[in-house]
Amino acid sequence: MSEPLEQILSQYQTEKREITNVDEPQCSLVLFKVADKNFAFYGAQIKEILADRPISWVPGCPPSLEGVINHRGRVESVITLNSLIETPAAENVAKRTILMGRGQKMQSGILVDKLVDVLDVAQSQIHPAAEHLSAAMQKVVVGIVPVGKEYFALLDLDLIFERYLETSGYDALA
Amino acid sequence: MTHSLNLASVRITLGDVHFYIPADQVQRCALVDYETDDVPRFSQWLGLPDEPEQGLHLHLWVPASGVAEGWYFWGELENVTLPASDIFPLPALMQHCCQLPALRALVKDESFSPLLSW
Numbered sequence: 001m002s003e004p005l006e007q008i009l010s011q012y013q014t015e016k017r018e019i020t021n022v023d024e025p026q027c028s029l030v031l032f033k034v035a036d037k038n039f040a041f042y043g044a045q046i047k048e049i050l051a052d053r054p055i056s057w058v059p060g061c062p063p064s065l066e067g068v069i070n071h072r073g074r075v076e077s078v079i080t081l082n083s084l085i086e087t088p089a090a091e092n093v094a095k096r097t098i099l100m101g102r103g104q105k106m107q108s109g110i111l112v113d114k115l116v117d118v119l120d121v122a123q124s125q126i127h128p129a130a131e132h133l134s135a136a137m138q139k140v141v142v143g144i145v146p147v148g149k150e151y152f153a154l155l156d157l158d159l160i161f162e163r164y165l166e167t168s169g170y171d172a173l174a
Numbered sequence: 175m176t177h178s179l180n181l182a183s184v185r186i187t188l189g190d191v192h193f194y195i196p197a198d199q200v201q202r203c204a205l206v207d208y209e210t211d212d213v214p215r216f217s218q219w220l221g222l223p224d225e226p227e228q229g230l231h232l233h234l235w236v237p238a239s240g241v242a243e244g245w246y247f248w249g250e251l252e253n254v255t256l257p258a259s260d261i262f263p264l265p266a267l268m269q270h271c272c273q274l275p276a277l278r279a280l281v282k283d284e285s286f287s288p289l290l291s292w
Contacts, residue, residue, distance in 0.1 A: 057285070059274065059288065060220065060221060060272045060273045061268065065267065065271055067286075068265060070262075075263070075286060076265055077268050106265075106266035108266075108267045161267070165267075168270075
């Protein structure tokens with residue numbers, strides 16, 4: 001038995017090897033376009049993605065509330081984001097998509113022009129929202145996400161609903 | 175929810191839009207012989223544009239609304255029975271944003287129509 005060899009091998013037995021987790025925390029994002037501008041929601045806030053379907057208009061609602069749909073036995077509202085993100089509605093959009101969003105207090109469908117992708121990104125890839133955003137955008141944008149050569153403004157659904165009620169509900173008229 | 179429940183209602187048609195009111199809240203409806211200024215138009219009370227002057231010119235009394243003099247409207251009024259399965263609660267966002275007075279639910283018909291109740 002070689003004494004030096006045993007010493008060398010024993011070092012491995014006593015060594016406390018630390019395992020470093022190289023996996024960064026990830027989060028799922030739903031990427032979409034409204035009037036050719038790029039936006040994203042946290043995937044955790046989007047329950048389902050629905051193909052375009054007839055939306056029943058209801059009188060007395062603000063223009064940004066497109067109407068309602070029957071979804072899985074419930075009537076769900078469907079809103080547009082254009083006024084909140086200061087983007088005029090795109091014309092000639094053939095097939096739009098409804099994102100069924102669920103916030104902490106309420107849920108609603110959100111009509112978008114085009115679904116781009118659903119993907120996981122490292123949380124470190126989400127950069128703070130740019131300061132040059134307009135005041136209205138700063139109230140709903142929580143980050144900027146680079147994907148390929150494009151950038152997506154990350155929206156928080158609860159802030160969207162909160163802002164929607166401020167600008168479209170009875171509170172806005174008070 | 176028990177789906178055998180029904181709601182006796184009146185359906186008011188203004189142009190292309192239907193409104194429903196529980197029948198037990200409707201006191202009377204009569205043809206308008208002549209208009210008086212103290213009776214509001216239903217569409218204006220709802221905060222909506224005036225309906226087209228087609229169909230019948232009617233005077234509707236719904237005491238529960240607190241509008242003692244009732245409303246005038248042009249259109250149709252029918253008695254209907256709504257199964258519970260056709261009556262849906264309002265989505266939360268609509269509760270906050272829709273400005274129709276007394277809007278309590280939506281009724282599934284050709285689309286989704288407001289059910290007003292006091």
